[in-house]
Amino acid sequence: MDTILSVKNLKKTFDGITAVDGCTLDVEKGTITGLIGPNGAGKTTLFNIITGFYKPDSGEIVFKNKKIDQLPTYKITHQGLVRTFQITKALNRMKVIENLMLSPKKQTGESLIWPIFNPKKVGKEEEEIRDKAMELLEFFDLMELKDEYAGALSGGQKKLLELARALMTDPDMILLDEVFAGVNPTLSNKLLDYIKELRDDGVTFFLIEHDIPLVMEACQEVYVMSEGKVIAKGEPEEIKNDQKVLDAYLGVVHEG
């Protein structure tokens, strides 16, 4: 197997609370890998460290054979590792297509000086971004909603838009933090089908999810975190029958 992301002995403390406590795990390329665990286990903090929103106190993160744990978020995005974001109030007031076109961060047009010297290049880039946005709208069956305001979309459609926004940067790996929460079963199945299709195209997914049956259906491998540490790793079937995992959910403390 080919490891795309490797987390080694990661630690993060907030004012005396140890959120991540020596977490070690590997995600294999081209998989949908799950991360489960009881509330407060440190899952979201781990994702925030991986994507550069928090710096770890110690430990190492390697993505595509490069150390990324000291990089700012935008540089991690440029390396091909992204997470999805909820559509903010400001984005709700923009059209679906605008939400997508605003997403990439590598546009030459963002520099104030560059367009003056090279307007043709900027025009071409904008065209490419529009093409990419249209391709994603087509893929996610959102074309009819292209000119709707994002705020008018249903909860499930917003999740598709969040995923489409993440894909605008052509990532190799996407972290999903509870994207299925509150999505109705029909759209949830659709979202999972899209994720599987993208996985088959080579995108790697690492997802936090509380819906255990969904994790069991979607993931090849599952990590279980409790109290900042990985306490189990395996195929869904193995995890389901692991006593340590059942105990962690029931709040049983293991010494040592």
Ligand SMILES: Nc1ncnc2c1ncn2[C@@H]1O[C@H](COP(=O)(O)OP(=O)(O)OP(=O)(O)O)[C@@H](O)[C@H]1O
């Ligand atoms: N910015 C922060 N400041 C202080 N404490 C924090 C911060 N972020 C997380 N924590 C604490 O770190 C611990 C782990 O939280 P985290 O949100 O990572 O867990 P989680 O596994 O994602 O939980 P949930 O499943 O409930 O979302 C908790 O005790 C939380 O209160």
